Amino acid sequence: MKIHVYVTLKAGVLDPQGKAIHHALEGLGFAGVNDVRAGRFIELDVADSVSDADLDAMCAKLLANTVIENYRIVRP
Amino acid sequence: MKTAVIVFPGSNCDRDMAVALEAATGTAPAMVWHRESALPGGTDFIALPGGFSYGDYLRSGAMAARSPVMDAVRAAAKRGVPVLGVCNGFQVLTEAGLLPGALMRNAGLNFVCRRVGLTVANNQSLFTSGYAAGEAIRVPVAHHDGNYFADAATLDRLEGEGRVAFRYTESVNGSARDIAGVLNNAGNVLGMMPHPERAAEPAHGNLDGARLFAATLGALVG
Numbered sequence: 533m534k535i536h537v538y539v540t541l542k543a544g545v546l547d548p549q550g551k552a553i554h555h556a557l558e559g560l561g562f563a564g565v566n567d568v569r570a571g572r573f574i575e576l577d578v579a580d581s582v583s584d585a586d587l588d589a590m591c592a593k594l595l596a597n598t599v600i601e602n603y604r605i606v607r608p
Numbered sequence: 609m610k611t612a613v614i615v616f617p618g619s620n621c622d623r624d625m626a627v628a629l630e631a632a633t634g635t636a637p638a639m640v641w642h643r644e645s646a647l648p649g650g651t652d653f654i655a656l657p658g659g660f661s662y663g664d665y666l667r668s669g670a671m672a673a674r675s676p677v678m679d680a681v682r683a684a685a686k687r688g689v690p691v692l693g694v695c696n697g698f699q700v701l702t703e704a705g706l707l708p709g710a711l712m713r714n715a716g717l718n719f720v721c722r723r724v725g726l727t728v729a730n731n732q733s734l735f736t737s738g739y740a741a742g743e744a745i746r747v748p749v750a751h752h753d754g755n756y757f758a759d760a761a762t763l764d765r766l767e768g769e770g771r772v773a774f775r776y777t778e779s780v781n782g783s784a785r786d787i788a789g790v791l792n793n794a795g796n797v798l799g800m801m802p803h804p805e806r807a808a809e810p811a812h813g814n815l816d817g818a819r820l821f822a823a824t825l826g827a828l829v830g
Contacts, residue, residue, distance in 0.1 A: 545757060548713050548782070594674060597667055597703065599710045600757055 533578055535587060536606040539596045540571035571601075609829055611637035611653040614681065614697075616672045621658035621694065621805060628805035629655060632821035633829075642675040652828055653690050654681055656697030658750070658803060668711060668753040669699030678704050690734055690824065691797045695751055698789070698799030707790055707799045708766065709758035714751070715782025721750040723814065725777035726788055726802060730770045733791055735798045738823025745816040747802035749780060754801040756783040756790070766790055773798055 541547050547569050554568040574595055578587075587605050596603040611629045615622045622639065629637045637655070638648045647654065661672035672678070678700075685691045685706055693701040701707045714720055723746050728739040739745065758766070763784055766772055774789035781801070789800030804817030 544759075545712075546715070546755075546782070548715050548717050548755070552717055594666070594670065597670065597710055599702070599708075600712065 533580055533582075534608055535576040535578055535582075536608060537574040537576065537587075537591060537595055538571060538604045538606070539574065539591075539601050540604075541569060542600060542602055545600050609633045609635060609652055609825060610648060610650050611635070611655065611825070612640050612647055612651045613637045613655045613657055614640050614642060614677055615657070616642045616659065616661035616675065616696075616700075618661040618663055619657050619659035619696070621696075621803065624803075624805045625655050625657040625694070628808040628818070628821050629653075629825070631808065631818070632825040640677060642672065642677045645676045645680060647677070647680045647684060651684065651689060653825060654684060654692070656681075656691070656693040656700050657805075658695030658697060661696055661700065664753070667699075667703065669696055669701075669703040672696070672700045673703035673705075682706060685792070685797050688794065688796050690828065692735065692824070693797075693799040694803055694805065695749075695754075695801055698801055699753060701797060701799040706797050707792055708762050709756055709784075709790065711753050711801070712755040712757050713753055714755050714780075719750075719752045720754070720780055721748075723748045723807075724780050724788075724802065726774045727777055729772040729775050730791070732770065733773060733795050733798065734827055735791075735820055735824050736773050737827060738819040744777060745819075746807070746814055747804055747817050748806045748814075749802045750806075751781070751801055754781040754783065756781075756787045756801075758784060763787075769793070771795075774800055774802065 807814040807817030
């Protein structure tokens with residue numbers, strides 16, 4: 533089973549990479565972009581026996597740093 | 609005096625750290641591979657060196673912080689054994705939960721590699737007792753992810769408890785409140801982005817870092 537994990541910076545945490553992407557988009561002439569936040573997308577291929585609690589623990593222990601990041605688990 | 613340097617795949621300041629420790633103690637440290645589950649018996653001081661453990665994959669220090677040896681480091685820190693993390697070692701300590709906060713991409717996005725000015729914000733700790741309070745020193749940095757972040761309440765607590773060891777005196781990486789090094793609550797764990805082991809012998813052109821090792825390890829010898 534393919535599991536999608538989205539790791540994003542918490543609100544209020546400055547994102548220098550997002551800012552640089554934003555500047556680059558403006559440099560390409562794209563107007564109307566208000567803000568850019570960059571995150572990470574991780575795809576896990578797991579056995580059906582892997583529980584929601586296991587997935588949550590994977591995110592909390594390694595995939596995200598919960599000091600600065602939120603995570604969202606999506607079972608397609 | 610038994611010291612240990614933890615070596616991760618991708619560590620690249622481990623030998624510099626070993627040279628600095630040997631200069632301060634007269635004895636070469638044990639080099640402990642990250643797969644070990646125990647430290648040599650009687651280890652008095654642990655150093656986590658700089659580098660790019662696991663290629664900085666996922667987040668700087670994230671994978672190294674979950675290495676088998678880190679359970680032993682965590683247990684030693686809890687017993688009061690001094691732990692010094694420099695650069696990637698600082699990142700590992702925050703990822704391991706031994707220090708608060710996180711080290712994010714430098715605000716200017718550039719890898720910063722130069723000697724920078726610091727002030728000694730707290731000279732009452734084991735690690736900083738060789739400096740005068742508020743003393744200005746110069747120590748090299750070399751990092752891409754040194755932008756210290758913690759929420760405002762944590763920063764207030766760190767400052768209120770004297771747990772900011774060093775601050776930058778110039779714009780380096782966007783760190784919150786110019787923090788360059790922080791201590792844990794008990795004062796036996798220090799993480800810092802600047803490299804004291806690169807300011808530790810005359811050929812480096814600067815001995816400000818050697819004073820950290822001399823004071824820390826001298827105090828441990830008693």
